[in-house]
Amino acid sequence: MTEVRRIAGSPLEAEADALVVGVYSDGERLDPGARAVDRATGGLVARWLAEGRMRGRLEETAVLPAGGDLRAPLLILAGLGAHAELDGQGLRRAAARAARAARAAGVRRLASTLYGAFLGDDAAAAAVVEGTLLGLDRFLAYKSGGRQESPEEADPEAFLLVAEPEREAAVRRAEVLARATLLARQLANEPANQLPPRRMAERAQAVAAGAGLDFQALDEREMERLGMGALLGVNRGSHEPPRLILLRYRSGREGAPLLALVGKGIVFDSGGISLKPAAGMHEMKMDKSGAADVIAAMQAIAALKPSVDVIGVAPVTENMPGGGAQRPGDVVRAMNGTTIEVLSTDAEGRLVLADAVAYAAREGARWIVTVATLTGAVVTALGHEAAAILGNDRRLIETVIEAGRAAGERYWELPAWREYRQLYKSEVADLANVAPREAGAGTIVGGLFVGEFVGEAAWAHLDVAGTAWVEKPAALTESGATGFATRTLALLPERLEQLL
């Protein structure tokens, strides 16, 4: 694990194996750090660019021997792209690529001046720290030798951000957010046989113990007592018992309102009796990403200490086609008394969320945010660049989008007009869990179905099915789970507190 430290003073003096500086593709090509290094090395950086060895495009990197008055033996040029196009997310990506280049070069101590490139403010310092930690992250748990990687591909042991003391708080916050994202990825990446619901609850318990959160996990018996027929119905086809994970952050403030973060935790989604096609089915181990995000966000919230109370709720089960599995056509009764006709056992996320959300409403949540890899339709609508958001409360939706902007996570709102609610009426029960195929609007229907269980709470729903996982390596996620939405959820309580 790479330790993160802020160091003040001249970058030329940084005690490191490599120093990162930024270069642009247009205008003044050298950022302030690069200019300082350029002067100290007799024009090394400018020469490198003049010789056309690097264009300065975003995510481009070059590693070169430094020399001159520079203490670090290696210099890493990080491409920042065009001045006008660089934003926080670009800076995260540039930092991520620089960190990977450093690792590939065997760097043990990495120093960076990158934050001065762009705004030189808290947001920029945070972006560099987050980008570095996210970019270095890999899932090696099941590589023989585990974390004992070969020395030449080991992570740097220290990352030193050259920045004034005023940036210290921003650096610490960024580290909290990045480490939470890494936790979310770790959980979401776990294969289903390694992380059945009971184990996932144990992991959540360990997180709670480390962070100072209250922990509880409801078992089957308690779910039965509460009447959680929708969640239990999904579990029927599995040999692994379900869990409802509950994490609680107490602000200590008298009369503080309650925010509930509710995440879908399907440790494996085979589709159940409405079985999915075999191709790509293995990726459905990521169907617990929403729960992973919530558990990880709660860890961050415990460190950020907002003045609203927060509960994390994660309904966790497999969706399997075992002999006891529920059938298409079955009717189940959710905790709030609503009856549901299960027309597709593959629309299981909304079923487990129905009971989890009803539970959150009963706990008295003022705000409920649901996060789920709920529908393939969101990939059709938005691809992998943004998650869908919808809900019943304008201010909450906008606050989530704003938190996402700060986090580098994009949301695009879909309409929640009441006409869509006609689409999942059932002939035999109060609701059906799917609309007819021809109705379309799959992401809206799935989301609004969940919204039927929120009671009086203000509610926003995030469908992260397109953003929770990457198939090909990207700057901020080498492979697999992205932890998308973790940082948004972690930042949300502080922003809601300002609405009061």
Ligand code: BES
């Ligand atoms: N977990 C899936 C959604 C999903 C799809 C997540 C692709 C990640 C990537 C969900 O449970 C599901 O199966 N949804 C169905 C809903 C349909 C039956 C109404 C879908 O999207 O096909």
Ligand code: MN
């Ligand atoms: Mn499904």
Ligand code: ZN
């Ligand atoms: Zn699913």
